[in-house]
Amino acid sequence: MPPYEWKEIINQCYSVGYKSLPLISLTGFIIGIVFTKQSRPSLATFGASSWLPSLISIAIIRALAPLVTALIAAGKVGSNMGAELGSMKVTEQIDAMEVSATNPFKFLVVTRILASTLMMPILVFYSGLVGMLGAYMNIHQNELTSFTAFFKSAFSTISFLDINASIFKAIVYGFTIGVAGCYQGYYAQNGTQGVGRAANTAVVVSMFLIFIEEMIIVQFVNAIR
């Protein structure tokens, strides 16, 4: 129902998406390098080092990028939403919106849930890309594999279903983080202690739900694979 809060949705997308990029870049890159370094010796034992790009792409695209990005976002974005809305609740700013005939749920909650749901697939895609770059750098350093050869090998084992499943996971995780963060903040009570509790619970609940959802989605995707 109008008025649509486009400006606030864009603000929240900026906050959830753009402001998470440095952290996502760092963790994605490190995961790519570390996973490659840890996997190499095992594959080398069987003389299968050439499978490294395929193994890494499967691990990153199917599991690591969505899961790690979601956990990082739960910590950064979920706690931010819980604390921000919780603080607004205990300082009566949400009540002030309500009595001034505006809909605080639409302005504060809907915009944040939409932003986290929309931004999470982009963050997951970006995290996967950065992770693959980290992996490539490590492989190039050790095996002198070319950029083209690495990505050709990496994507040869990735199916359309893997990419779709990752996007679906990202959407579900983004929605979960938004709902958990907003719910905890919007219903915060008992002053500053309540704000801290809201931020903390938002992260814990988001992470817990993300793991449960991961398990369910993996079961489902494997069943239709």
Add this chain to the structure above:
Amino acid sequence: MLSNIDNKEVVISIKGLTKSFGSLAVLKGIDIDIQKGENLAVLGRSGSGKSVLIKIISGLLKPDEGVVKVLGQEVDSLSAAALQALRLKIGFSFQSSALYDSMSVRENLEFPLVRNKRDLNKNQVNEAIEEVLNEVGLIKNINQMPSELSGGQKKRIGIARTLILKPEAMLYDEPTSGLDPMTCIEINNLILKVQEQYKTSAIIITHDLTCAKTTANKVAMLFDGKFSTQGTFEEVFASKEPSIRSFYDYNFMNHP
């Protein structure tokens, strides 16, 4: 100066209002009418339910029993859309000011206006904002953030934010609490100015007897969940009732 009330039109009507939180009965049967243009000061001890009363009037809390009518509409039975429309006519000034701390003063005032008066163009919005900021004497603070304002300035911006929607009834929750005497006088004068210029009826929740004496046509003492006494300031404080005397004596420093 206080406006004379010779109008019998009732703006806020409360009959048999009760409210409990769990086993704690806060309001135990409130009855009062506020006429057009009248300011009512509600006095009472902390935790006596004064703020609960105005939160029920504004629809933030639901009553357990009783009828609350604002401008002839029963608040509790309104649909969400009708309640929203009614809230346009009720201004609520919070004890904590409740300014949106991530928005500047201009954005705080713009927020309710652009969402409720969608036919206004940018110039009209700016004019309306400047007009109310001039009313409260804070036009120079238009681009400041709430964190940069003093307590008194925050209260005045909070009042300006309600005035921008041109309310017919005002609810002030502890408008002078935590302010120095000079700022209290400024806020009291602002309440009177609002009454005179906007022809509002108001309920002023306060502990401050100077505020009640200066701004209210009628005073009601809330004790044990009920209005124990109501009348003009002079009538109420002519009482020999110990609880009322001690309230008066403490406020006017006649205590040891």
